[in-house]
Amino acid sequence: MLEFDGLHKSFGHHRVLDGVGFTVAPGTMFGFCGSNGAGKTTTMRIAMGLARPDAGEVRWRGRPLDQALRRRIGYMPEERGLYPKMKVGEQVAYFARLHGLDAGAAARATGEWVERLGLGARRTDPVEKLSLGNQQRVQLAAALVSRPEVLILDEPFSGLDPVGVDSLADALLSQVRGGVPVVFSSHQLDLVERLCDSVGILAGGRMVATGTVDELRRREAGRLLRVVVPDAPPHWAADVPGVRVVSEQGGDTLLELKAETDDQTVLAAALATGRVTHFAWQQPSLVELFREAVAAPSATDVAA
């Protein structure tokens, strides 16, 4: 397990992390979400020894991370960390050597990752000549080239075109299949929803929600019901007790039910107005869950 445990961090009087904790199992992908300035980068920098926590620690396989363990972690910093004048291939090989690979292994791994990330044609170009997205691919190659046991990636998808997103996603999923725990931060919640086994939402210095997307959904389940009655008169649901009409368009109605409201009462009321063609709980998207969690930060860990 990769464990972030009880991290506290203040900058002056500004408390950024107030007991942040989550775990990432080997072979799973964890999406680290939160508003701008929530503290995601700070959390990852603490893991990498680039910021010191006021309290708490990060462990890998039960051992607190030290510099030796960190050499086994592939890290993509938010500020990126490339040498602009170095050639792409040299740069990636340099990171491989830095993580302890010998010259032969570094050359082989560099060749493999440069090709896999679609940089083969740019291998001898200086990094500064590459577009932002391609520089990002170089950064990723640098994080992957040492065959890391763990990946910690700060906004790896930002600035990538859809093809870049797909090749990065494939690369990460193949790492996960190989047993690597992957943590990445992102504001692209559709990607997080698509790729991650579990997600954590950081707000107010705490993880306000962690779990699988389905677990987060279940927490919200039983609230939003979509009912389609094509021939129903307008406002048919307005008088159904324990129900609030969220939206109504033609016969397509989205209802929020109070906890004690029986959905069968709603179904009976709908049937009384006409033929019901759709009656189902609405699955909130991760974007909706995120808005809810960030708006009302009350720490809940559904993964327990």
Ligand SMILES: Nc1ncnc2c1ncn2[C@@H]1O[C@H](COP(=O)(O)OP(=O)(O)OP(=O)(O)O)[C@@H](O)[C@H]1O
């Ligand atoms: N070295 C520092 N000195 C003072 N304040 C800092 C420092 N590093 C970060 N902060 C502050 O800590 C807060 C959290 O920043 P951080 O970069 O960790 O957030 P984030 O969740 O990664 O944000 P974003 O999504 O915008 O990248 C911000 O208010 C930031 O200004």
